[in-house]
């Protein structure tokens with residue numbers, strides 16, 4: 001009985017559906033990936049990529065099937081989910097339903113990319129064209145991926161040569177920390193053991209890791225280098241809507257943290273300037289014949305103006321024997337300098353500080369420099385001025401120094417052209433202690449043409465123009481001989497006298513060398529130190545225990561103190577005038 005009614009209903013519904021397009025027809029818009037009047041002049045259609053990014057964001061809520069893209073093919077997991085070819089999704093806008101379809105490109109078409117097809121009822125045409133599409137474009141734009149490549153090497157503006165990029169090193173160090181806490185990243189490289197007991201983790205080529213910053217997920221990808229371009233890069237990817245956050249906050253944060261990690265794990269270095277060699281006429285003849293290739297060789301060599309070794313001097317402010325108040329003042333001065341980057345910027349002063357250390361030989365000037373470097377974890381650049389042939393060579397040396405370094409010029413009174421009378425007898429003695437392991441320091445030619453005015457210029461101009469903090473230390477045995485311009489306040493901000501051994505300094509040396517705080521013989525030593533001038537170096541020599549394996553034994557201590565008292569008696573009060581010329 002119901003059969004005719006059922007048949008009638010079905011028939012009615014089917015025909016009614018056929019009628020709908022006539023009553024309420026659909027509009028179809030195809031958005032292609034390339035546009036242009038001619039096929040050979042096509043260019044990427046911005047609308048296509050924006051709408052694709054929009055669909056990625058909006059449709060990922062309900063859809064169950066996706067295509068994952070974002071990073072270039074084969075370069076990792078990617079960030080953006082997108083529709084599969086032939087897949088259809090719906091979207092709602094102000095109560096209106098629209099259909100999106102990713103249509104494969106027709107066979108034989110010049111454009112191989114699929115295109116996006118939008119369908120909606122014609123009666124909503126104005127709403128869709130005037131409001132929905134601009135709205136979708138805006139959201140899509142915000143979700144398009146921005147990529148930033150931090151390259152391993154960059155070109156210097158001065159010489160246009162490739163130079164390692166500091167930002168790359170900092171990002172790599174930062175990512176090392178990210179990698180070590182990312183549970184999903186299972187294959188890591190542990191390269192560059194920077195301390196005896198630690199490794200720097202890094203991504204393998206093509207590997208990705210995500211990082212979370214203020215609730216925003218960002219992705220890093222290690223991009224291999226190519227023959228034509230650089231040695232590779234680290235690629236940062238993030239949605240466009242976070243551009244401000246990434247550029248203004250995240251990247252500076254990455255560099256800051258990376259620098260901290262590098263500082264905590266790196267080894268300090270001691271740099272010494274390479275000796276410049278003079279060339280004879282045959283060399284110049286060769287140059288004229290093989291100009292192009294030789295100039296390349298020379299150019300490659302010209303950047304290597306420094307030799308370096310790892311800096312492992314054990315001296316610290318704890319082991320440095322000097323009056324405690326004076327020592328504290330120097331340490332506070334160094335700490336204040338390091339902390340006050342913003343202050344220096346605010347008052348328009350370059351972030352550098354000069355220290356003049358003066359005093360007789362053996363009073364601890366070199367030891368003080370090593371203690372400063374160890375305290376601040378800075379590198380040392382030791383400039384042997386007598387091997388620097390010209391003012392321009394000195395400029396190059398200073399330009400190549402890095403931030404967080406102490407630039408040292410020892411025995412400055414004997415090193416400049418303006419002090420020629422002194423040079424011969426002082427050379428050879430000066431570069432001895434903290435860089436004894438460096439092979440390139442032997443020197444037999446003292447024909448430096450660095451002038452005082454050149455030095456003043458560079459300490460002021462070159463170092464002031466560089467970014468990052470630098471400390472300049474000059475040492476001398478004869479402060480009275482130095483040109484006042486060189487040591488005036490602003491160039492040498494702090495003058496530190498390294499004096500003969502006081503009783504306070506002696507007690508520190510006794511504690512370090514003999515492990516004793518007090519002893520009956522101390523009273524005699526104190527008496528003698530009031531009238532005898534002896535350097536800490538000589539005291540240290542006297543205190544070296546005769547039985548090094550038993551530093552605390554009474555016999556050892558007694559014998560050492562006795563030997564020192566003998567030495568002091570031998571020197572006698574007349575020693576007061578020595579070394580003070």
Ligand SMILES: Nc1ncnc2c1ncn2[C@@H]1O[C@H](COP(=O)(O)OP(=O)(O)OP(=O)(O)O)[C@@H](O)[C@H]1O
Pocket residue numbers: 319320321322359360361362363364365366367368430433477498535536537538540
């Ligand atoms: N104040 C000090 N505290 C601890 N050790 C010292 C001190 N002064 C000197 N010494 C010891 O004496 C040795 C020589 O000292 P140092 O080379 O620092 O003196 P200097 O003033 O730089 O001498 P020069 O003017 O000859 O270069 C050091 O290796 C160190 O062991």
